[in-house]
Amino acid sequence: MTSQDAIPTSHQKALLTTQEFYLLCESGTFRECAKAELLDGEIYTMNAQHRPHVMAKMDLYDAIRDRLNDTGSTLRAVLEATVELDAGNAPEPDIILTSEPYGEGAIPGSSVALIVEISDTTLIMDMGKKQAIYAQAAVAEYWVVDLEGGKLHQMWSVKDDVYLEKRALPFGAKVTCETVGQLAVTLDIGPAYRT
Template identity: 45%
Template structure:
């Protein structure tokens, strides 16, 4: 049940909770929209992915798949799998590194080690709104691959936002700040 709010004489937005969103999704409320995600309590429709976006996403997937065994970390790579970020978020990042790739339901937030969003039309939102959501909820490391700018925005040290950031040009190697011995190449992006 939603919590009670004081009586007000001004319109107030109601944020959906994770369980509200999942219930609506199960009942088919979003069937006509294709892909959606819940960000800060609001349902967001996601555009179709064009070839440049898909090419960069799959290039990053391949790079993680090659590099993870060498790192010694026991992490799974998930592509377009939703993460439970209670109380009001169910993002569906392009790539998630998780310690719990198996199981049913959404990826548990406490298992998420690194999230990657690929941006061709969503760069502003990915660098602001989504970065804030991930940081506020303790996602240790967040990358945004800027398809058009041909750079990776690497962020770590989360609080209300990410305190540490750096830019990596496509073609250069990138080393994870929070996962020991994980370096991927980007020369194929």
């Protein structure tokens, strides 16, 4: 080592790109995890999904899919697909509305009209880090279904990397998507889904 070589004075994170993350996924690195996501260059593994989470996700997915079909929308609802937002973010949301469901690789972030996360134990992450990532990627609308709190958090109108418009709706209410025309569903999510 020469006197010109810098000696690190603190620990530094090694952040991954989406391409490096995909290589790890393809090699089977995360096969023992329920799922893995790349958020701000860091890998997050997720817990197994239990019935309240799964059934809330499936019922909301069915309602969204059926409404899209009824209105003749060209958007498709997709479950748990990786969305490549940028070079350091490849989340795997619970429900995605995309104009590009077919093709190779991850769903392009630019094709996403709505992301939905079902939150039973992840509310802080979903309302914090993920909300910031989705806003920075200009995802037009973001919903968080708070199973414990009995409400849906709806966010839209992105400007300067934040959602300017927000509201919370109780389970049983009708939610109208602000960025996808004619998409409105009733939140038929009751006490059976609570964790």
